[in-house]
Amino acid sequence: MSTYVDPYASSRETTEGTVFSVTGGDWDSLVTEIGQAKEERVVVNMGPQHPSTHGVLRLVLELEGETVTEVRCGIGYLHTGIEKNTEYRSWTQGVTFVTRMDYLSPIFNETAYCLGVEKLLGIEAPERANQIRVMMMEFNRISSHMVALGTGALELGALSPMIFCFRERERVLDIFELVSGLRMNMAYVRPGGVAQDLPKGAVAKIRETVAELRKNFKDNEKLLVGNSIWMKRTEGIGYLDLAGATTLGITGPVLRSTGLPWDLRKMAPYCGYEQYDFDVVTADTCDVYGRFLIRIAELEQSLRIIEQACDKLEKSEGQPVMVADKKIAWPSQLAVGNDGMGNSLDHIREIMGESMEALIHHFKLVTEGFQVPAGQVYVAIESPRGELGVHLVSDGGTRPYRVHFREPSFNNLQSTSAMCEGSMVADIIGAVASIDPVMGGVDR
Amino acid sequence: MSNDERGSFGTHGTGDTSGYGGLVRTQVNAGSTERPYGGYFDQVADDLERAYPDFADAIERVVVDRGELTLHIKRERLVEVSLILRDRLKFENCLGVSGVHYPADTNRELHAVYPLLSMTNNQRMRLEVSVPDSDPHIPSLVEVWAGNNWNERETFDMFGIIFDGHPGLTRILMPDDWQGHPQRKDYALGGIPVEYKGATVPPPSERRSYK
Numbered sequence: 312m313s314t315y316v317d318p319y320a321s322s323r324e325t326t327e328g329t330v331f332s333v334t335g336g337d338w339d340s341l342v343t344e345i346g347q348a349k350e351e352r353v354v355v356n357m358g359p360q361h362p363s364t365h366g367v368l369r370l371v372l373e374l375e376g377e378t379v380t381e382v383r384c385g386i387g388y389l390h391t392g393i394e395k396n397t398e399y400r401s402w403t404q405g406v407t408f409v410t411r412m413d414y415l416s417p418i419f420n421e422t423a424y425c426l427g428v429e430k431l432l433g434i435e436a437p438e439r440a441n442q443i444r445v446m447m448m449e450f451n452r453i454s455s456h457m458v459a460l461g462t463g464a465l466e467l468g469a470l471s472p473m474i475f476c477f478r479e480r481e482r483v484l485d486i487f488e489l490v491s492g493l494r495m496n497m498a499y500v501r502p503g504g505v506a507q508d509l510p511k512g513a514v515a516k517i518r519e520t521v522a523e524l525r526k527n528f529k530d531n532e533k534l535l536v537g538n539s540i541w542m543k544r545t546e547g548i549g550y551l552d553l554a555g556a557t558t559l560g561i562t563g564p565v566l567r568s569t570g571l572p573w574d575l576r577k578m579a580p581y582c583g584y585e586q587y588d589f590d591v592v593t594a595d596t597c598d599v600y601g602r603f604l605i606r607i608a609e610l611e612q613s614l615r616i617i618e619q620a621c622d623k624l625e626k627s628e629g630q631p632v633m634v635a636d637k638k639i640a641w642p643s644q645l646a647v648g649n650d651g652m653g654n655s656l657d658h659i660r661e662i663m664g665e666s667m668e669a670l671i672h673h674f675k676l677v678t679e680g681f682q683v684p685a686g687q688v689y690v691a692i693e694s695p696r697g698e699l700g701v702h703l704v705s706d707g708g709t710r711p712y713r714v715h716f717r718e719p720s721f722n723n724l725q726s727t728s729a730m731c732e733g734s735m736v737a738d739i740i741g742a743v744a745s746i747d748p749v750m751g752g753v754d755r
Numbered sequence: 756m757s758n759d760e761r762g763s764f765g766t767h768g769t770g771d772t773s774g775y776g777g778l779v780r781t782q783v784n785a786g787s788t789e790r791p792y793g794g795y796f797d798q799v800a801d802d803l804e805r806a807y808p809d810f811a812d813a814i815e816r817v818v819v820d821r822g823e824l825t826l827h828i829k830r831e832r833l834v835e836v837s838l839i840l841r842d843r844l845k846f847e848n849c850l851g852v853s854g855v856h857y858p859a860d861t862n863r864e865l866h867a868v869y870p871l872l873s874m875t876n877n878q879r880m881r882l883e884v885s886v887p888d889s890d891p892h893i894p895s896l897v898e899v900w901a902g903n904n905w906n907e908r909e910t911f912d913m914f915g916i917i918f919d920g921h922p923g924l925t926r927i928l929m930p931d932d933w934q935g936h937p938q939r940k941d942y943a944l945g946g947i948p949v950e951y952k953g954a955t956v957p958p959p960s961e962r963r964s965y966k
Contacts, residue, residue, distance in 0.1 A: 386927060386928065387926075387927060387928040387929065387930075390928040390929065392937065392944075394913075394938060395937060395938050395944060396944065396959070398944075399944055399959040399960055400959070430821055430822075431821070433821070557847050557848065557874070558900070558901045558902065559901055559902040560848055560849065560850065560851070560900065560901075560902025560903070561902070571874075573874060578877055579877070686820050686821060687820075687823075687825075687855075687868070688821055688823060689823065689850075689868075689870045689879070689881060691850070698850065698872075700850050700851075700870060702853040702868060702870065704855055712855070713853070713855045713856075713938075715853035715854075717850050717851045717853075717870070721851075721905060721906075721909075722850075722851065722902055722905070722906070724905075725902060725904060725905050754928055755928075
């Protein structure tokens with residue numbers, strides 16, 4: 312041990328051996344000391360605060376030279392207790408919690424939860440509500456894939472795709488703002504339908520955005536598809552075949568990169584997906600490049616679905632977006648006022664000035680909520696990351712008895728060890744990026 | 756689960772002035788569903804009975820509710836039946852395990868729910884195991900479905916169900932030295948009161964609430 316203390320790489324002795332804390336760019340003393348050590352084996356903690364571990368993911372790597380011999384994931388840094396918290400709120404308020412789990416795909420969390428509540432209640436959302444849900448989900452798939460592709464490229468050193476992907480994502484968030492009033496965590500999908508109908512001129516704006524996105528996606532593709540540097544970093548990396556994926560319960564693009572066309576939108580359609588014409592994209596390379604190509608191709612499929620949804624939305628103009636049952640449908644109607652969005656003045660006039668019963672009804676439904684018959688359900692939808700399942704238990708009360716989310720990120724992240732052990736340190740980054748884990752969803 | 760419900764709006768105390776405050780409704784969970792179960796459920800049950808002759812002894816109840824099949828299974832038989840479900844009935848995927856805590860369900864307080872998926876046949880079903888709080892042991896299914904590893908750790912972390920035979924049953928979301936299992940019903944939600952414009956808003960779990 313040298314007496315000189317390196318401010319960026321201090322070391323201390325433990326029962327496990329010498330432990331270094333490397334915080335800056337100065338690795339000199341670390342390299343010198345490791346050079347003197349007898350064994351080659353080094354344990355490196357990557358994360359939880361590391362720019363390329365997708366949020367607060369901690370990877371414990373055992374290295375021999377630059378080869379990774381063991382990978383362990385440390386998660387839980389973003390655990391927020393959302394499942395427990397929903398047990399203390401009404402069924403409708405639960406939407407506001409679950410939308411914040413996987414923050415890149417809020418509409419999927421909301422829809423899965425609402426489909427679960429609707430199944431428990433034995434109701435179905437009206438047709439137009441389903442069309443809006445499908446349109447919003449596919450836009451959300453695009454915005455989520457944009458982050459996956461953009462940050463994935465950024466982490467492997469390609470800066471420009473990130474800038475272009477986030478530009479397209481902004482366009483999608485503009486649509487979310489137009490439709491729901493919020494860009495993220497919208498709590499827009501509600502048990503029984505959606506919070507409000509599309510504003511005037513929304514379909515035209517959506518069509519305009521779809522055309523812009525389609526054009527820009529073509530340009531973006533040229534940056535990476537077939538790019539020889541990109542392919543050298545991604546081809547044959549993070550290999551996981553069908554047997555491995557099934558054993559580990561992997562779903563979504565990672566599963567489809569093994570050649571299995573498993574997509575719940577086709578296999579178990581919900582929200583009327585059986586009425587839409589689209590393809591399930593697969594690859595047979597089982598590697599990071601295959602998953603990248605799948606996400607690129609899924610963008611176009613999502614645009615196709617949105618266009619078909621627009622046709623349907625034009626025809627269903629004026630139809631209800633919430634179930635007719637007044638014991639379940641949220642009583643208030645939202646409207647844009649001078650100071651932003653709030654309850655519509657007509658509704659305020661009715662409950663405050665005209666109908667005492669309407670006021671009581673509003674008050675009871677908003678404070679107490681509706682009772683859901685006892686029982687349990689499991690509902691699954693295809694999120695951008697795979698099967699998003701929700702297990703809901705009701706004891707017949709106005710609040711959930713148990714809400715559990717089967718998060719695709721959580722399960723898919725388990726494959727990190729299988730994908731990375733035996734590879735180089737640098738390849739871990741690409742492999743984890745291709746899983747596309749969102750820690751908000753993993754830890755909930 | 757049987758839960759007595761008092762009052763017409765589920766309020767506690769004397770909140771109800773409607774005259775129905777003394778009303779007691781007893782809720783009892785639906786017992787076994789009788790055949791035919793409908794859909795592919797009969798086929799699944801038949802196949803399982805053929806492949807596993809001890810079906811009647813291992814399966815406590817068969818429940819079909821809201822178009823979903825649930826087999827309530829004894830914990831001693833869980834691994835055997837799972838292997839048959841995986842290999843003979845082609846339920847290749849187990850989509851995790853979800854714990855549920857029913858403090859009122861005496862000697863069956865902790866439930867573990869396993870949703871299964873067959874990609875080959877595009878079928879779904881569910882296994883449910885109940886164990887007493889005093890002996891919260893369930894055999895691990897990691898040997899059968901390796902992907903259940905983290906899910907079982909999560910259920911252990913949140914409910915204190917011990918999965919025997921799990922390769923490394925440690926906490927996964929909470930810190931290693933955490934006391935208690937947060938998603939059990941006897942674990943308080945916590946939170947601090949918030950002062951707002953001179954009034955104090957208690958944490959959600961302590962607010963006056965409907966049931």
